[in-house]
Amino acid sequence: MTKHELSVIVPLFNCERYIESCLTSIVKELAEGDELIVIDDGSTDRSAAHAQSAINGRENAIFVSKENGGVSSARNVGIDRSGAEYIMFVDADDLLIPGWRSKVDCALEQSDEADLVFIGNYGVGRNNCSIDGVIDAIIGLNADLMLQAGSSAWSKLFKLAAVNGPRARFNENIIHGEDALFNIEVLLNASRCSIQDASIYRYRMRETSATHTFSERFLASNLAYLDALRTLLSASPLFDERHIRACVDYSFVSSVFIYAKQLASLHDTRRIFEGTRLLYQNTEYAQLLSSIKVSGQSNLKERVSYFMTKRRLLALLACAYRLPLRYKSTEERWIEI
Incomplete structure (x- = not known):
């Protein structure tokens, strides 16, 4: 099985309770040529210290500190620092499931190295999906294609060339829907996308998420x-x-x-x-x-x-x-x- 170099991007802000377990789940399985990029977005708790402790001594892990600008800003910094063939995003309070790295290579091989690969519990894999059909599914209009976490940035593999070609980036002025817009922009400039049946991501459901918390913005x-x-x-x-x-x-x-x-x-x-x-x-x-x-x-x-x-x-x-x-x-x- 061909190994593909991968950049795992983790935006971090005030997540001291979870960041060590998150990063440990990632670094355990990083392959040669992979990189972990942690972007601390101006945390005011001990998140940065916990993160640095978790990746201490690992040559393939990069820690970046920046002023607070929001999760989109942090992800964009991560994209700019990435140098691998593919990138993926992991939120600081979530985990990757043991065996995730081999499943990533399997998904890429089965997808024929598509520009964007959706990974989830779908029960069936689909290659060469219709771009417009997938976009409709992200928005919620395609009843025939239900994408688990389709509008999120995580549980997906993005070919870096397909991201940087149109210079797709997360909109830093949008606090809800920015992930979906990024996915759609990459898809509109992709030659091929794929849906692969595999489970690699554990999402922590919290009532303090942006969807459940009021914001005047x-x-x-x-x-x-x-x-x-x-x-x-x-x-x-x-x-x-x-x-x-x-x-x-x-x-x-x-x-x-x-x-x-x-x-x-x-x-x-x-x-x-x-x-x-x-x-x-x-x-x-x-x-x-x-x-x-x-x-x-x-x-x-x-x-x-x-x-x-x-x-x-x-x-x-x-x-x-x-x-x-x-x-x-x-x-x-x-x-x-």
Whole structure:
């Protein structure tokens, strides 16, 4: 089996509880010619010290310190420092499953060294997938192709040449959806992608993730995401205007549901109403709420969230979503991808 050189990029910020176990799961199986690149994004706890301890003495491990700029900024630094044939991303609170390195080489061999390889528990592998079909699956519009963690950066292998050719980078002004945009940009410039059935990644499910935590930046970030998505798809001959509109509309409906869940995470009812006013006072959101078409691909919660928000019932919706959170377990869970 051919060995392919690999750069594993780990962005790090205030993750002192998990970073050593994360890095240990990686360095145990790095092959000759591989490299581990850890980018500390201005951590204020002991994350940097724990990371350096975990990789101490390893010539194929690089530790980079930078001022805080967000996970996208850290990943971009990692890409710039990469020198291997393929790159992959691992979040600092997650793990790689024992045997991951041999599975990576197997996946690359079976994919005929595709530009982008999706790895997950799919039950079946697919080579030479339709680029537009995979992009639809990342967005959520392809019911025939369900990509586990398809919109995330991790559990994927990116050929560095396919990333640097169009100079694809993570959008540092977007806090939700930046991974999906990066994947789509690489795909639009790829000659071939592949889906491989293997489990290499353990994702730590935490209620403090960006999806579950309110951020006042979300609304502006989401508009930037929708605009960037439209720009990327419009530049490709694979998508006509009707298809692009469907992708943007679906993404907007999904984002309304995410925002309602973020509001529900707030313990202060007054802040829920303040977050509600932020959306309704935004003229761009008012226009989107009145103009988009709801796709049948949207699930029931997304459709309910959209229609209630359109009828100016977002605060009531957030309070309704808040009720089950009181009884929901806060224990961390693992998901194997």
